[in-house]
Amino acid sequence: MSHDEQPAPESAGGDPSATLRTAAHDMFDADVASRGLGIELVGVADGTAQARMRVTPAMLNGHAIAHGGFVFLLADTAFALACNSRGPVTVAAGGEITFVRPAHAGDLLVARATERTRYGRSGIYDVTVTRDDEVVAEFRGRSRSLPPAD
Template identity: 45%
Template sequence: MTPQTRAEKSAAAMWKTDTASQNLGMKIDHIAPGEATLSMPVTDKMLNGHGICHGGYIFTLADSAFAFACNSYNQLVVAQQNQITYLAPGKADERLTATAVEQSKTGRSGIYDVKVTGEDGRTIALFRGLSRTIKGQHFEEEMTQ
């Protein structure tokens, strides 16, 4: 199995039960080994008291992109620590995009950077996720040597 096929099958297996991302209108735009891009529309229900996208929704989008990127090797991976810095507001009725890229993967630990952008390309937030691999796989796969 190619690494790309493994990443796609892992994403499909995760997506099937990821009701949180699905119910927020997220879409997987790109998946590859150690990479994922997800997008999400900012709806009226996501606006805070300032009329901008609540930071929790931006964090959730970034966290979902991080999850799909670090789970792209058919190994179960969870978040160990995440940090986000907000740089600009998400606007009502725009589609936000989170692009996650693996920076390091050593043993059971990984580091992933996620950039959240608005439709006009402005940077909304920068997110760093630290991952930890646990036992299990997303789908049955024969291990080759």
């Protein structure tokens, strides 16, 4: 079993050694932007996800620290994975980020997304981006599930 797949629940009649792929896995497989920047899916479960990214020299701004856009993209990717973890197809309705401390070339950033609430077709998710045990950024995303296709 790869590190980003979850064991199939026995209560669902599945073999416990089997793996369960989610809509989030399929979405990430098709996410050329995130994967092209080296973002990796670490894990996904109902309403949660974890992704990571190594900061490269090409991601640095004029102050020799990670450009905030790359940190936002990592947080947004974890957010997207969490809100698509159980379907239906869900997109971002908005997001904001607070940068707590800088990241530098070589840093491994980890984004952990958690669902806070879902109501109707909308949801709110929090993402914490860390380097080791230090918080680099806090992100809050608002999601909207798309209506079923006709």
